[in-house]
Amino acid sequence: MELKLMKVHGSMNTFYLYEGADRSDYGVLAEELCRLDPEVDGLLAVLPSSSSSANARMRVFNKDGSEASMCGNGLRCVARYVCERDGLENAVIETMKANLKVEKQASDGSIAMYAVEISPVSFKLADLPMAYEGNEEWILKPLPFISETILFTAVAVPNPHLIGIVPAELQKGGAHQQKWAEFFNGPNDYFSDGVNVSYVTKAEDGIFVKTFERGVGFTNACGTAMTASALVGCLAGLVPYGDVSVFNPGGMVKCSVIKGDSGYSLQLAGNATYLSNHLFLWQESGTNSEFISSELLGEQRDYEDFILKTSTISGQFV
Structure with a gap:
């Protein structure tokens, strides 16, 4: 079967995006795409919504074929795709746990920027x-x-996250984080479904976050992890409530953390970059699948110029 795919990223959290009907084997397709292209973290499936109040539905599949309940970086890319497809400035995207508001923002130069709601908390x-x-x-x-000094917070947004506030030296190399993330994502008595593990450090004008993502491993960025880390940073007094600059190995995003009487309102804003279009021959037998054609779209150079602005801060931690 021939599939039209688009390679996209938010903060260098990279996916193939496919629009089509719902299927039971998208996890298999995600595994096959990630096997053939080690640069990608998974598959974004854009589907018709089952909700009359949503413009589309998003499903997210990790490298190992497991399905995530949400992905903030992927949602920004889906938001752009749906808004441009339908000629909209804002939309509602159905996800596993909630219908989420998304909106186009003013571009940073020539970079397409989108803001997405992160909920529930x-x-x-x-x-x-x-x-x-x-x-x-x-x-x-x-x-x-684990440690008598690292302060941990467990929070679902709705993806599960364990977030530790650590000194800068624990960010270097990531051995400490990897040890415990792999432990919590294997057979253990604490997290029956695994967990995303993020380490957070105070940075100039914001926070730096590195995430070991469930079903993926270390990733350039995880949207829900960055947003949850911004919330934890506000709770810990590392940064004030409001707009938080979150630096990561893939660049930088803005997270909004608003504390209200009924809880927290969270929003994630950043790039939604199109890398390339592809025609993919998917052999559902699992053998001889291949990319038939590829077309670069030229947006990555603009994003690389953008992240040069953040590389000095991120470079202190990686």
């Missing part, structure tokens, strides 16, 4: 799920079996 351990000594929440406290 829950600190209940049952919503990750996480089990630890009968606790209902875990906010800004050490996990003694």
Whole structure:
């Protein structure tokens, strides 16, 4: 079967995007694409929405074929695709757990920028799920079996995240983070479905975040992790509530964290970059799949100029 694919990224979190009907084997396709192209982190499937209040539906599949409930970087790319397809400035995208508002923002030079709602937000351990000594929440406290000094917070947005505030030296190389992320994403007594593990460090004019993503491994950026880390940074007093600059190995995004009477409102804003168009021959038998043709779209150079502005800060941590 021939498929028309677009290679896209948000903060260098890179995917193939495919619009079509819903299928039960998109996880298999994601594994096949990631095997053939190690640069990508997964597949974004753009589908007709089952909700009358949404313009489209998004499903997200990781490198290992597992399905994620949400992806903030991927949602920005889907937001651009749907808004441009339908001639809109804003839209609603159905995801696994919620219908989320998205909107086009003023371009940074020639870079397409989109803002997306990140919701719902829950600190209940049952919503990750996480089990630890009968606790209902875990906010800004050490996990003694890891460290007596690293403050960890567990939060679902709705993807599950464990976020530690660490000194800059623990960001270098990532060995400490990788050890515990791999532990929590293997057989363990704490996270039955695994968890995204992020380390956060105060940076000039914001925070720096590095994420080991469930089903992926270390990633250039994880949208829900960056947004959740901005929230944790505000809770810890690293940055004030409002707009937070979040630096990562793939660049920088802006996260809005608003504290209200009924909880937190979160928004993620950043690039939605189109890299290339592809015609892909998918052999559903799992053998001899191949890219038939590819066309570069020329947007990456503009993004690389953009990240030069952030490389000095990110370079302090990687």
